[in-house]
Amino acid sequence: MNNSLYIGPEALPALAEMARRPAVSQVWVLADSNTARQCYPMLKPHLPAEHTLIEIAAGEEYKTLATCETVWNQLTEQRADRYALLLNLGGGVVTDLGGFCAALYKRGIRFVQVPTTLLAQVDASVGGKTGVDFLGFKNHLGVFQEPAAVCIEPRFLETLDPRQLKSGYAEVVKHWLIADATAFAEQRQQGMFVEDWTPIIRESVALKQRIVEQDPLESGLRKVLNFGHTVGHALESYLLLQPGREILHGEAVAAGMVCEAWLSHQKGLLSPEELDKIETFLFSIYDKVQFVTLETDAIADLARQDKKNAGSIINCTLLEAIGRAVYDQPVTVAEIAESLRYYHRL
Numbered sequence: 483m484n485n486s487l488y489i490g491p492e493a494l495p496a497l498a499e500m501a502r503r504p505a506v507s508q509v510w511v512l513a514d515s516n517t518a519r520q521c522y523p524m525l526k527p528h529l530p531a532e533h534t535l536i537e538i539a540a541g542e543e544y545k546t547l548a549t550c551e552t553v554w555n556q557l558t559e560q561r562a563d564r565y566a567l568l569l570n571l572g573g574g575v576v577t578d579l580g581g582f583c584a585a586l587y588k589r590g591i592r593f594v595q596v597p598t599t600l601l602a603q604v605d606a607s608v609g610g611k612t613g614v615d616f617l618g619f620k621n622h623l624g625v626f627q628e629p630a631a632v633c634i635e636p637r638f639l640e641t642l643d644p645r646q647l648k649s650g651y652a653e654v655v656k657h658w659l660i661a662d663a664t665a666f667a668e669q670r671q672q673g674m675f676v677e678d679w680t681p682i683i684r685e686s687v688a689l690k691q692r693i694v695e696q697d698p699l700e701s702g703l704r705k706v707l708n709f710g711h712t713v714g715h716a717l718e719s720y721l722l723l724q725p726g727r728e729i730l731h732g733e734a735v736a737a738g739m740v741c742e743a744w745l746s747h748q749k750g751l752l753s754p755e756e757l758d759k760i761e762t763f764l765f766s767i768y769d770k771v772q773f774v775t776l777e778t779d780a781i782a783d784l785a786r787q788d789k790k791n792a793g794s795i796i797n798c799t800l801l802e803a804i805g806r807a808v809y810d811q812p813v814t815v816a817e818i819a820e821s822l823r824y825y826h827r828l
């Protein structure tokens with residue numbers, strides 16, 4: 483099975499064909515409590531009658547090794563062998579965690595990503611990053627492992643909560659900011675009014691794939707896909723550990739993009755006019771993430787664990803212009819804290 487990508491009505495029939503290949507010994511579906519209820523009924527008619535559903539709890543707080551253990555337990559108890567196929571049906575939590583479980587189980591079984599959120603359809607299911615959070619740090623344990631296929635059916639989005647849709651849109655905007663100034667300019671006129679997500683999904687996936695193909699293991703260029711994430715992950719991690727204050731990944735990335743656009747401007751890379759365009763657009767869609775200025779140092783400090791760092795140097799991806807990103811730009815914890823204070827004042 484090669485790594486194949488299907489987007490649209492052909493996605494689930496393609497999955498049906500893969501699941502019935504003689505080389506597949508067992509078919510497993512990993513879903514969370516929501517996708518088991520809301521998405522599995524659409525998938526089920528495409529699966530062989532004999533398959534097993536594993537259900538995990540929904541939410542970022544369950545993207546942990548403990549949840550992986552429950553998955554590995556079930557695979558082991560039912561004697562899944564190396565020829566088993568795992569279908570990850572869900573948002574980025576399920577595709578990241580399921581990919582990680584598949585990559586480690588018996589040193590690797592094949593898996594297919596079946597993303598059901600906008601975020602997972604435009605970003606998380608593509609590019610082979612899998613993993614779980616650890617000690618509150620985002621994706622701290624993980625491996626690069628490409629799925630056998632990615633099957634994107636945009637109709638899954640019909641049951642998605644609008645807040646989740648907005649969260650996913652942040653990664654689309656990120657793709658435009660790092661590599662597609664024209665799309666950003668066009669969409670700026672329309673805000674988040676989108677009738678049919680399919681073309682946006684196709685373009686976002688193609689843009690991400692073009693980057694990943696050149697640098698699959700993130701030794702250089704791929705770091706541009708992390709724009710907004712140095713500050714975004716720090717904020718997301720900080721609030722994840724405080725019950726009641728958790729925010730969604732895309733919401734954190736949207737805030738992170740404002741902070742990192744400001745850092746880009748401070749470092750003489752991004753013009754004030756472009757900074758203003760980015761802020762105005764993002765604030766027309768996203769509410770401000772709530773924290774107090776007293777917390778900014780503690781949040782910024784979490785960026786010391788960012789995976790792009792080298793030793794004590796925090797390497798950030800910044801913008802030279804809308805549509806042009808530069809990676810490995812050193813920033814200090816103090817500068818990150820200052821960017822958070824700037825965001826807070828806006």
Ligand SMILES: NC(=O)c1ccc[n+]([C@@H]2O[C@H](COP(=O)([O-])OP(=O)(O)OC[C@H]3O[C@@H](n4cnc5c(N)ncnc54)[C@H](O)[C@@H]3O)[C@@H](O)[C@H]2O)c1
Nearest residue numbers: 516540573574575576598599601605606611638641642731
């Ligand atoms: N691997 C990557 O390249 C990559 C890229 C971006 C984000 N991520 C990761 O993805 C995760 C966020 O993913 P997410 O935003 O999809 O969150 P998620 O997986 O938590 O899904 C969001 C919520 O929507 C529910 N849901 C999913 N599909 C649904 C549907 N069709 N209808 C109704 N409800 C549905 C889920 O049960 C969950 O409650 C983060 O952990 C982030 O780190 C990974």
Ligand SMILES: O=C(O)C(=O)C[C@@H](O)[C@H](O)[C@H](O)COP(=O)(O)O
Nearest residue numbers: 605609611620621704707708711789
């Ligand atoms: O695919 C990538 O590369 C990305 O950076 C995409 C990000 O949107 C995504 O959130 C990713 O999981 C972040 O990776 P990490 O290495 O910073 O954990």
Ligand SMILES: [Zn+2]
Nearest residue numbers: 653711731735
């Ligand atoms: Zn992301």
